[in-house]
Amino acid sequence: DVDEFDLSPDGRWIACVTNEDGVGVLHVINAATGAERRIPRLPAGLISDVRWRKSGAELGFTRTSARAPADAYSLELASGTVTRWTESETAGLNTGDFAEAELVHWPSFDGRAISGFLYKPPARFAGRRPVIINIHGGPEGQSRPGFLGRNNYYVNELGTAIIFPNIRGSTGYGKTFTKLDNGVLRDGAYKDIGALLEWIRTRPDLDADHVLVTGGSYGGHMTLVTATQYDGPICCSVDVVGISNLATFLQHTSGYRQDLRRVEYGDERDSTLRAWMERTAPLNNVDKVTKPLFIVQGMNDPRVPRTEAEQMVAALKRRGVPVWYLMAKDEGHGFRKKGNQDFQFYATILFTERYLLGQGGSATP
Template sequence: MQTRFARLLAGGVAAAALTLPGLASADSHTAIPSAMTGAAMTNESQAAPLIPRSALFGNPTRASGQISPDGQWLSWLAPKDGVLNIWLAPVDNPDAARAMTSAADRPIRQYFWSPDSRAVMYIQDKGGDENFLLYSVDVASGAETTVTPFTNTRVEIIGASNTIKDKLLLGINNRDPQWHDVYLLDIPTGELTLVMENNAYAGFMADDSLTLRMAMSQNEAGGTDYFRVEGNTVESEPFETTAMEDSLTTGPAGYTTDGGTLYWIDSRGRNTAALFAQDTATGAKRLIAEDDKADIGSTLRDPQTGEVEAYAVDYLTTEWHATDPETRASLDWLDQQLEGEFGVSSRTDDDRTWIVWNDPLTKPAATFIYDRAAQTLTPFYISRPELEGAPLVPMHPVEITSRDGLILPSYLTLPPMSDSDGDGRPDQAVPMVLLVHGGPWARDGYGFNSLHQMLANRGYGVLSVNFRGSTGFGKDFINAGNKQWGLTMHDDLIDAVDWAVAEGIAQPDKVAIMGGSYGGYATLAGLTFTPQTFACGVDIVGPSNLETLLASIPPYWAPMVKIFHERMGDPGTEEGRALLRAASPLYKADRIEKPLLIAQGANDPRVKQAESDQIVDAMKSAGIPVTYVLYPDEGHGFARPENNIAFFAIAENFLAECIGGRAEPLGDALKPSSARIIEGEEHVKGLEAALAS
């Protein structure tokens, strides 16, 4: 069944993308400084104190709060000796907290409770290599064990159970990096028993009895075939299949506890993905929910029966709809108590207690313990208390129309006190950063965003655009981006800039482009394909050559590589190679005219270091200046807060020189980090001095 584990690190066919995990998170405790560099801002902007980088990108005070399934324990992530670790306290004595783990160099970012509440478990890689191993900590004894003590291995959670609480089904690729074999884990003993050797399937799904029920593989068309599994044997013919056009918007969403119902998020025969319930005996499907603008997103499921109680629709903002009367009453009550966005992050088995997060949008996020029967909200923690009273600003959802009539759901954040009437338009045009999301098969969403807040605080408008190819808005929107890297996908970003200029939001000569992963690619494309549009660019782990990108994908993505070929271009064909080459910024590096800052993790398994190295080399050969920052202990994004702080220290001073905003001086921000300046320290104000100090 689909449980609170949410198929952590699921291996489904649609899972691979150039998304950027954990680029920026965090918190610290620093007074708000007033110093700034860069061109003078308006009096209003000067009146808003600078929010320190450490308050936005350092460690949170607490994060990821959960309650054990039996309701006896509270858990969360918090710093121990400066590194995020798992902490635990009895529900009836939250002050008696103790650290359960001792991570010393890399923060723990994902953890969960064992179904029997006897252990907290977490995954961790090394230096960003994404070879995630599974660890377990016994609550009673505090003993920690490495559940998967292998090298070059990535673990997946395939199944968990509400009735078999001492076991998990795992996928482990230590035999062959392309394929995850299925193992049954006995949690108390740590014993692993092979259930199925796998040489053909990209993912599996199990029911509550931890019996494999389904296997998935990519078909020749780039869609997905779904096979029944009986007695750990996969049937030869699929019982469900999708074409490529539905591959990112259709998939199984888990079984009910009794195994009688299989839920689907399904776009077949329609545009937006709807929620269906399928009778596993007859195959009959029943429509539960649909929306004409957005795909059905998250669901709340009964902890005991596994039945859907509520679902979310996320178009511009998130809207929850309950199918169960008691759940509806709880959500309605929470909506009356809380300002802004909220959600349920953890629940007890008896469903009496929920852990509820709340994003008030212009205040630091808070987490509460919700007693449903008593209707009480008890404060658990505030993740970033040092942001209380800081000049946080609202995010404005907007719709932008592309040149060919496509509606692009987008988000705009403005500098503090720049919008006196609160209409989402500044009183006068401001410098702007176009912040592009990764994926590209991902999306930007509504809510508190540390990078939006930092950039707005420095005096910039910040615009994030869900360009075609983004997920969540129906398959037509996704498929409009097929084989459009550097073409209409890029046109959408240019159209968004033109819209912002026409609306009096952005100063046309002071627009920067910035992003990570696919957003890094978009930055390179912006400076090469349309070199006059942007004043400068910040590329974080972005690919520069789509041919070499596809030639170096991680081995566990190989079973789903067809989707890349169908949506980007097939390097096995002359036409595909031409398409990939034409869309690769590397071959147009000599067109770059504006300043460029590049950041790369040396251990990145998705976008290898060579992607940054080769465009830096091409620019050097053409005599074009570039600043290149390498992190030897990071991968696809920056996990260590010291590295986040160091990079955004460089980035904000780079932007201040380029488009005239404010910046907190570099100071000693680089010292705790692993940052190596490979090229161009002279192009960022204060960087040479910071390196020399």
């Protein structure tokens, strides 16, 4: 996909940014011939806000990477010199030590290559490392190699690797790929995570016996599906404002969203689609769950109603599965207030230490 472009004031050059497997790649193209001008290749990251100077001799842009939030850069066309003009505030952290994103691929059930970004902990953490799989929401979305912020704590301090997969249904790979999870085709997206779990086992640097899966919104739905369909390969899950049953979600989400979401998930009023939703719903498969879950929800969520979380928590408790439940009375679809964000972050660290890293403690917080 092409993210953005800008034509030089003299009309000679086109600068464009392409989304290549999630990485933002800058190109400069001769407007008359279509030939691409050779420019320095930047490390994996995101590029935006591409603008030419009036002279057409220099190009400005914003670059974000795993080691830096958004900063201003320029490219001098004649010399190919790239200059960084700003150093974003990082509260004194040495971001040069942060892990760079590694683009990885694995084959899924149908032979299709699925990609994602792997962040590995520093070398001082020896041996196979525990893994966090963090699935993006949407599903029309994409994980890209930007700045991880506080997620760097899991990598740098806890020694866990993080994988951000872009399963079928993600954007950035063309319309066909985005539609590969519509309706009952969603089974394919579920299997993409199963294939990732198998791929992790082939890596000598990753510990396939210590895997936590997490995600928010649709990523939370994928988390709950993984907890039910792949209970064996994982050891715990963190679901944030996730959907526990597509049918009940479509019935109770805000009216302005219902028809839009039915295009993506299918119409729950259709008996055939309803049967598939009920058959695959995590809520109706809790008997397959044996590993601890942490479920996070906002009371005032207009998108994924709190009933999706509450019904899942109740079903898990009836089966005696260890489940933590954090519900904020003053939040909606995801936590926005800093105090709540901090509480969620620290609680998730505690859950991760206890159930992923096996650092002990009681079954309830």
